[in-house]
Amino acid sequence: MAGKPKVAICWLGGCGGCDEAIVDINEEILHLVEAVDVVLWPVALDFKYDHVDRMEDGAIALSVINGNVRNADQEEMAKLLRRKSQLVLAFGTCACFGGTPGLANLRTKKDIFDWVYRDAPTVVNPEKSFPQTKVSRDGGVLTLPEFYEQVYPLNQIVDVDYYLAGCPPPPDLIINAFMAVLEGKLPPRGSTLAPHKALCDTCERNKTKPSRIAIRDIKRIHEVEAQSNTCFLAQGIMCMGPATRTGCGETCIKINIPCRGCFGPVEGVKDAGAKYISALASIIDAEDEKDIKRILDKMNDEVGYLYRFSVPSSILRKRRTNEAEEL
Numbered sequence: 001m002a003g004k005p006k007v008a009i010c011w012l013g014g015c016g017g018c019d020e021a022i023v024d025i026n027e028e029i030l031h032l033v034e035a036v037d038v039v040l041w042p043v044a045l046d047f048k049y050d051h052v053d054r055m056e057d058g059a060i061a062l063s064v065i066n067g068n069v070r071n072a073d074q075e076e077m078a079k080l081l082r083r084k085s086q087l088v089l090a091f092g093t094c095a096c097f098g099g100t101p102g103l104a105n106l107r108t109k110k111d112i113f114d115w116v117y118r119d120a121p122t123v124v125n126p127e128k129s130f131p132q133t134k135v136s137r138d139g140g141v142l143t144l145p146e147f148y149e150q151v152y153p154l155n156q157i158v159d160v161d162y163y164l165a166g167c168p169p170p171p172d173l174i175i176n177a178f179m180a181v182l183e184g185k186l187p188p189r190g191s192t193l194a195p196h197k198a199l200c201d202t203c204e205r206n207k208t209k210p211s212r213i214a215i216r217d218i219k220r221i222h223e224v225e226a227q228s229n230t231c232f233l234a235q236g237i238m239c240m241g242p243a244t245r246t247g248c249g250e251t252c253i254k255i256n257i258p259c260r261g262c263f264g265p266v267e268g269v270k271d272a273g274a275k276y277i278s279a280l281a282s283i284i285d286a287e288d289e290k291d292i293k294r295i296l297d298k299m300n301d302e303v304g305y306l307y308r309f310s311v312p313s314s315i316l317r318k319r320r321t322n323e324a325e326e327l
């Protein structure tokens, strides 16, 4: 194995779908494992933390890190891999922007603990015990990683060299990313390894989009029978395509589901939600303020729609709380 570039793949706060996506590159995975020396991949191989810790700093050519950072264990792993790696790739939407678990930033840690360990109808916890970071029991000490007050995207914890969004990233972009590293054909550091255009620019339905859209109503996908060959926005159905980076292969659009924005903002845009609000403002055909409110109220869950994947990396970041509310 000497001489092959060392690669680490690690899962922090995510669902496992991103690890699954790597397996989903099918037979290409055989070429990949031929070309690299995998030194860590907890979901697939039995390497231990110490194995990585003992390596020289910078010994790993590439660490592919998926998931966000929500606890002390994940932070420690992210920092260890950063120290040991020449390049870090934030892989998947959770690592890039916080992902859907980042919606938890709309709640406090106390809200979450109260629900999960006390109030949820399936919980049986008569002693009302909550997880502690340190517990002495039977002469020994048990420890748990600290659960943080909020979810962080990877770049709020360590420096990230490259980004590949997607929930999860699609096989062609995963293969391209690995090939770019192996062939030394990487774009400038900080780049996203996906096209720079918006989804609308590559969407088949774009040709059905009228030059001027004017919507009097916002419809949610489950409330209507969407036409399968017409732009969702032209049908008054929320679609995040104008504010979202393309590269996903329009997998949702092709099965008649509007874009939810998992690829994150288009190049140069910091906040996809704000960008979408501005796009929406230009197409809402309202009489007056009351009418605007009537139309926007149909969205029902504004943050869930506009920031489903990106609360921790958006300008919102997290819900503000009084100190008294914190655990």
Ligand code: SF4
Binding pocket: 013, 014, 015, 016, 017, 018, 066, 067, 092, 093, 094, 095, 099, 100, 166, 167, 168
């Ligand atoms: S980006 Fe999507 S697939 Fe990947 S870990 Fe997060 S939720 Fe799962």
Ligand code: SF4
Binding pocket: 199, 200, 201, 203, 204, 205, 206, 209, 230, 231, 232, 233, 234, 239, 240, 241, 242, 253, 258, 259
């Ligand atoms: S708004 Fe949605 S359906 Fe319409 S062109 Fe853009 S991505 Fe396609």
